[in-house]
Amino acid sequence: MEPFQIKSKQWMALDTWMNQHPSLVAGFTTKDEGVSSFPTEALNLAFHVSDLEENVQENRERLAEQLNFPVQHWVSTEQVHGTDITLINSNDRGKGAYSLETCIPKTDGLITRESDVLLTLCYADCVPLFFLDPDTKWIGVAHAGWKGTTGNIASKMVKALCEQGVKLNQIQVAVGPSICKKCYKVDQRVISAVNAVLSEHDPKPYQELEAGQFSLDLKELNVQLLKNAGIPETNILSTGYCSSCDQKLFFSHRRDQGKTGRMLSFIGWRE
Template identity: 45%
Template sequence: MMKNRRITMKEPFLLGKNNNILYIDHWRQKFNILAGFSTRNGGVSESPYNSFNFGFHVDDNPAYVLRNREILAKELNVPLNSWVLADQIHGNNVEVVDDSDCGKGSYKLNDAIRNTDGLITNKSNILIAALFADCVPLFFLAKKNLTFAISHAGWKGTVGNIAAKTIQAFQNQSIPLEEIEVVIGPSICGQCYEVSEQVIKHVPDTYSSVYSRLDSSYFLNLKELNYAQLIEAGIQSSNIYVSKYCTAHDSQFFSHRRDDNKTGRMIGFITSQNR
């Protein structure tokens, strides 16, 4: 089970020069992998989506959303027609994507990869991405062959063990477990994520340490639960990095819970710079 020292370890994300994107710094330095997570700053959307909203599915002006994506594409030097996004149904399906998928979900929602919350590829010309506003972003990298993945883990995806499902997608490509690193990104923390008993009933008893009870409410730590599932799936603890950022505590992020459902979406992304 997850130890507290994992939460207090060195933060894996470093704010970029434009102060709008957090990058996984050691992946960029060691492996030439560009992976990161946006803040809510630096875009064109208006309140309550101000300003760097990436979600077409909220009530923001689609033209603003597209412009925000274009701003990021320029900053990353990765054109939108190389991006791939899924429709994110809070499930645990993980899909392998290739060149034929480029552009899906990039310009509009209705052509995104269907019924999917995780994407994996070994194509250096593709950027895979997912949207977040409290749910847990999981970034995966196989260090030698530079296969990479991103998964969206809300509570439903987490109890459905999308972390292990993504690891299995690597193993299906004959990638050894010891080659896989995982970064657990900014998301709501266990002090902020109050849930009902109906949610807790879906958490196996073996993971009882990831939640606490206060009167009739429960507080669930999704980062800890995903960490525990990664360990159980065979990932070495030294290969798991956990962000300290809480999207509900920190006003530089959108938060579905804090903002009472009326808010934008951050984007998590990963691509190779060996383009």
Template identity: 50%
Template structure:
């Protein structure tokens, strides 16, 4: 069963999590229902892609209203395809919410155990990873393109939570809408890095198409890294939604040849007072 369910034309909710954990917002935006024009039509949420800043701010306000989560409670990052994670507190609220310049620099993942914070990251093919340890109220998100994936950002999150006293078997992970293996063709250089990441693996997350061309399943690669990190297989949900195949629903950096908008992943606990 697909874990990400279209709630309305602008938003996919991570349904099983939000039903199981009262007060949790978790999901992924679609490309429809915004105000941006041209290559960014219409719900572009990325400040850094060349769209009108005013349009992006208006789009973010629309999503804020849709989720009933104030924009000044969001946090955002200057994502650099690295593996740096940041633990967020309420003191950080608003950083990166309404401008790219004031976002967290050199950061590709967030986590927090505080209410009233919405963790957001931008995507247009890379793999969004959602994390939750419900017993500890810890939530997190990570941006895993091929660089972040082979750098094992998923493993880094599990390690960071281990330092918080959370065991891998207490962690649930969802792998969100992103480019599928049929749409993601890479060369020998990247496959060599993948092989270094997964030494002695029986199941290979790629297939040879022809000389120096492989189809790479980034979602499966992240799943295997999570398994090696100690997360039980039954704790991992994986989407079947491809950002490149689904032209009507998603922006895609590869399909749109680099001139496109961004969706965002969102995860956060609503403040208890707001749920009463």
């Protein structure tokens, strides 16, 4: 069953979790019904691409109205394709919500158990990872491109939650819309990094197409790393959506040759 369900032209909900936990808001945006020009009327939600700051602010306000979660309670980061994780509390509300200059610096993972805080990260092919422990209310979100993935941000998110007292077998993870294996071709440098983070006995989530060229399943690689970190396979959900294939729904850095906007992953508890 697809864990993400379209709620409007602007966003899809992580329904599998939200139906079980009515105060939870979690999902992923589309590229439609905004004011940015990628190419027209696009819902770009990132400040670091070639867009006017006021456009991004307006797009965020539109989404906030859809989610019933005010922008001044959002938290955004300066994403650097790394593996640093930041613990968020209520004092962080509004950081990065209205400008790049106020973003939490150099962070690709966020965790919190505070209510009325929306954790947000931006994407245009990389893998969004959502984390939830319904018992303790700890939640998290991570941005996993190939660098973050091979840096094992998935496992580091698990470790960060466990350090807060979360039990390993209680952690639920959802893998959101991102580029699929068919659309994601990489070179030997990337595959060498993939092999370095896997054991020799792990299934390899790639296929060689020709000498030095491979097709990589970045979603499946993250699933394998989560299982290696101790997350039960039954606790992991994965979407079938591809940011590149599903052109009507999503921006794609690879498909659009870098000239594109960004979607947003988000998770938070309403008070």
